[in-house]
Amino acid sequence: MKKELQRNLVRTARTTTLYILVAGVAMVILFPIYFLVTMSLMSDFEMYNEWPLPMLPSFSMSFKLQNSQKGYLLSIYNKVDNTYLDMLDTNDTGYIINFVKRKTNCTLTREKLNEIIEELKNNSKVEFKLRKNFLLNYTLFFRLKKDAWPAFLRSIYTAVVTILISLSIGGMGGYAFSRYFFKGKNFLKLGVLFVRMFPAVATAIPAAIILGNMGLYDKPIGLAFIYSIGSIGLTIWITASIFLSIPVELEEAAQIFGTSKAGAFWHVTLPLALPGLAACAMYAFIGSWNEYAQAIILTQFNPTFPVVVFEYVLGATGMAHLATAGGMTLAIPAVIFYLFIRRYILRMWGGVRV
Amino acid sequence: MKKPVVFFLTALLVTITVSVGFATGQREGGAAKPVLVVDSRLWSPPEEQEFVINNVLKDFETQNDCTIDFSIVNDNDMLKRAKVQQSTNHVSTDVIIAYVAKFPEWVKNGYVDDLTSYVASWKDRTFSKGFEKLTIFNGKQYFLPIGADVYLLAANKKALKYLPSGVDVQNITWKQVVDWAIAIKKGEGVGKFAWTGVPQKMLIYQFGSMVLSYGGGFPDVDSAGAIKAWQQAVRLQHAFTPAVKTYDNVVPAMKRGEAWLTVTHNARVGQIYESNPNQFVIAPAPVGPAGRGAIAGTSGLAIMKNAPHKALAVKFLEYMTRPDIMLKLMKGTGGFIPPIDECIKLLGTSVKDEVIKKSLIVLNQGVLSFVPGAQFKDWGAxxxxxxxxxxxxxLVEGAVDKAYLAKAAKEIDALRK
Amino acid sequence: MDSLTHSRSIWKKAAPYLLIAPTIVWYGFFWARPVIQAFYGGFFDLNGHFTLDNYKFVFNDPYFLQAIFNTFFIAIVSVAVEFVLAFGLSLLINIRFKGAGVFLFIATIPMALPFVAIAAMWKAGLATYGWLNSFLYHVGLIAKNGKIVFMSGNKWPSIFVIIIIDAWGVIPSMMIILVAGMQNLNEELKEAGYIFGGTRLTVLRKITIPLLKSTITTALILRIISAIQIWAIITLMFGYLRLPTLVSQLVFYSDQRAPADPVYYQRALAYSVIVAIIISSIVILYLKVSGSFRKEENG
Incomplete structure (x- = not known):
C-alpha cells in the first residue's frame, strides 16, 4: 500500500515536472509574440513614457487639465508611477486635441474639450477619462507611411503572379515526374533541389540586370519571375508526390469511358489534386510575401510590403508602436496561410503525426 | 482542405489581381493662360506636393491669372535640362529650386539670372545671414534660400539639475555641454548623452557642427579646429549612453528617457520636443570659440537665364519669399525652417514655432556649412x-590620436573628386 | 491507322519532355543566366575589361575577414545550441504526453513569422528600456536601476544576442525534422534495448541517436545553409557594418554603396560568387550524405 502511494507520488512529480518544462518552453516561444501584439496596440505614451512597460495595453487613459499662465496645462495619468505626468502647456485648443490623439490614441472631441474648459472656470482642475482607439496604430502606419498601401497591393500582386507561374510550370513538372520515366529524371530532381537551396541573394544583382534588359526591373511582375524559381521547385516536389498518390487506374478508367487523356486529367486527377495544389499555392504565397532580401535589390521606387516594413524598422524614428503595427500587418497574412498548410509542411518532413 | 475553401481562395486571388491591375490611374490637365514652369527638388513626397500646390501656388495663380506647371526634378536632371535649354537657346523653364551644393555649378555655367536688384527692392524681408556666402557670388545674389535645416540641442528637464551653475542652456558652449554630460554620468551612474552610433548615420554632422564651432571646416578631421573639437569629444568617452553604438536615430532613446542630452537635426529635435513639450528643453546648437557651428542645408529659388516669363517669375519669387508665405510653406511641409529673419516676428509660442525660433537663431548667427556630398566620389565612404x-x-581610446587622424584625413582626401 | 499509332507513340515519348520543358527554360533563363553572369561579371570592370580588382577588393576589404569569422562562428555556435535544444524538445514531444499536439503547434508558430516582424519584435524587446527588462522588473529579477544593456553594440554581446534571436526563430523547423525522424524509428529496437537492461540514457545513446544519424545530418546541414540568412537579423538589429557577415557585405555594397559608385556592383558580384561557392559546397555535401546521389543509380 505504502509502496504504491510512493510510486504514485513519483509519477505525479514526474508529470508535474514535465508539464512545468513544457509550459516554460511554450512561454519562451509565446511571450515575445505576445509582446509584439501588445506593442502594436499601445499608444506612444504607453510605449515611451512609462517604464517598466505595461504588460497589457490599456483600454482607456486618464487626463487632467488645469489652468496655467500660458493657458491650459495637460497631464496624463501614468499607471506605473501612479502620478499625473505634465505634458503640455498651451492655449491652443486645437493643438491639445491633436496632441491627445497622437500621444495616447484617444479622441478628444471639441465639444468635450469645450465642456471641460467650461468646468475649469469653477474648478482649479478637471480630471477626465477617454477610451483608446485600439487599432489606431494600424491605420496610422498606413497613413504616415505613404507607400505602405501601394506596397501592400504590389506584394499581393507579386504573390499571386508567383502562385500562377509556379503552379502552372511546377505542376506540369510534377506531373511528368510522377507519371513518366524519362532520361535524366533523377538528375533533374536533384537539380531542382539544388536550385531551391542555392542562396537567392547571390544571384539578385545579375537578376536585376536581366530584368532591367527586359524592362521588368522595379516591377512586381519581375519580382514574381524571380520568386517563382524557388516555389517551382517546391511545387514540383509536392505535386509529384500528390499525383503519385492518385492511381493511374482512375485516369485509365475515365479514358475507357470515352474521354481523352487530357479530359481524364482535367475531370479526374485535377479535382483530386486540388487540395495539395492549394497547399503549394499557399506555400508560394508565404515565400513571396515574406521575402525581402531580393526585393531590396530588385526594386527601387516600387518596393514590396516587407521592404517598406524593413525600412521602417531599420530607420524607426521613435515610433516603435507603429513599426510593430507594420510588422503585425506583415505577419498576419503569413500566419493565416501557415495555419492552412501546416499539415502539409509537417507531412513533407516525413509524416509527423500530430 | 475542403473544395469550397479552394474555390473561395481562387476567386479571391482572381479578384485581387484584377482590382490591383485597375488600381493605377493618371490625371491630366490643360491651360490657355500663361504657364510658369517651375522645377523643384523640394517637396517630393506626394502629400507635401499637394499642400504646396493647393495652399500656396493656387493663390498666386488666381492673383496673377496664370497657371503654374510645378514638377519635381532632381538636381542632376535639372542641370542637364538647363544645359540643353541654354545651348539650344530654347528655354522653357522659368524658375528652379536647386540644392545649395549645386549653386556654384549653376552660377559658373551662367544658367541663372542675377537677382541683386530685386532683392534690394523688397524691404520687408532679410535672408538669413548664415546663407549669405552660399547664395552670393562676386557680390551678386543669384539664389534666394528656401527651406533650411540645421542642428539644435535637446535636453530632458531631468538633466537640468546637473547643469553647471551659471550656464545658460540657450547660449551653452560645447565645453559646457561636455562638462554637463560628464556631470550627469557622475550623478546618475550611467551616461545619458546620445549621438547616432550606427555607422553611416548622422554622426558626421553632429561632430561636424562641433568642428565648425572650433573654427575647422567640414568634413575636417585633423585641422587645428578639428583637433580642438576632438579634445572635447574624447572627454565624452563614458558620458554616452551604454547602447549608443546601436542608435540609428536618437529620438527613441530621448523619448524613453534612456538619453537626456543630444545635439541633432531640427526635424528630430522637433519630434523629441513634440512628444512631450513639458519634459524637454530645446536650444540652438552650442557655440565654440569660432561661433555657433552647425551643418545646415538649404535650397535656392532662382530664375533661369532667358526665362520666357521673366516678369512673372520675379513676381513668383517675391511671392514665395514673403515672410508669411514662407512660414506657411515651411509649416505645411515637413521639418524645414524658413531662412528669413522676419518670420521670427510671426511666430507664436506653439511647439512647432519654438523649434523654428531656435533654428532661426542658428541660421542667423551660425557658422554654417552645407553637406559637400557632390565634391566627393562617395559621401557614404x-x-x-x-x-x-x-x-x-x-569610444575605445578616449584620447586624441593625431597619427590616426592624419591617416583618416588622407583617406577622406583620397575620396575627393 | 498505322501512322496514327505511330504519332501517338511519339507523342507519348515526347510528353514528359514537353511537360518538363517549361521548368528547364524558366530555370535556364532566370536562374542559370544570373548565376553565370555573376561568375562572369565578377571578373570585369565597368568598361567590360577583364580584371581581378573586384576580388582583390574583396580580399583586402577590412570587413572581409571579420565577415568570414562572424558568418562561420555564428553559424557553428548557433547550430550547435539550436541542435541541442531542438533535440531536447523533440524528445519531449516524442513522449506523447497529453497536449503534445498543442505544444507542437505552439512551437512551430515562429516558422511562419516573417524575419522582418521577428526583428521588429526583438528590437523593441531588447532595448534597454524595452519589454524584456520591463518583464524582468515585473517579476522582480532586476531593480529599476539595474536594467540590463542587451544592445551595447560591442562584438561579443551582439553575437550572443543574435544567436538567441536566431535560436528562437529557427529551433521549430529543426525540431520538426527531428520529431519526424524519431517517429519513423522502429520502436521494437528501443524496446529490445530496454529488455536487455538498458536505461533510458543508454538506449538514447546506443540506439536512438545512431538510428537518427541521417535525420540529424539533414537537420544540421539544412540549418547551416539557412544560417546564411542570419545577416538580415543582424542588419535590422545593429545596422550595416557593426557585425559584418558575408551576405550583409554583399547587400551593403550593392544596395548602399553602388548607387553612388557603380563599381561596387562588380565588387558585390565577387562577394556573391564567394557566398555561392561556399553554400554550394555545403549543399553538395548535404546531397551526398543524405544519399540522394545513391538513389540516382537505382533509377
Missing part, C-alpha cells in the same frame, strides 16, 4: 571614415 575615427578615438 567619407561618413564611414569619420564613424570609424569616432569609434576608435572617443
Amino acid at each position: 567619407v561618413k564611414l571614415v569619420v564613424d570609424k575615427a569616432f569609434n576608435q578615438l572617443v
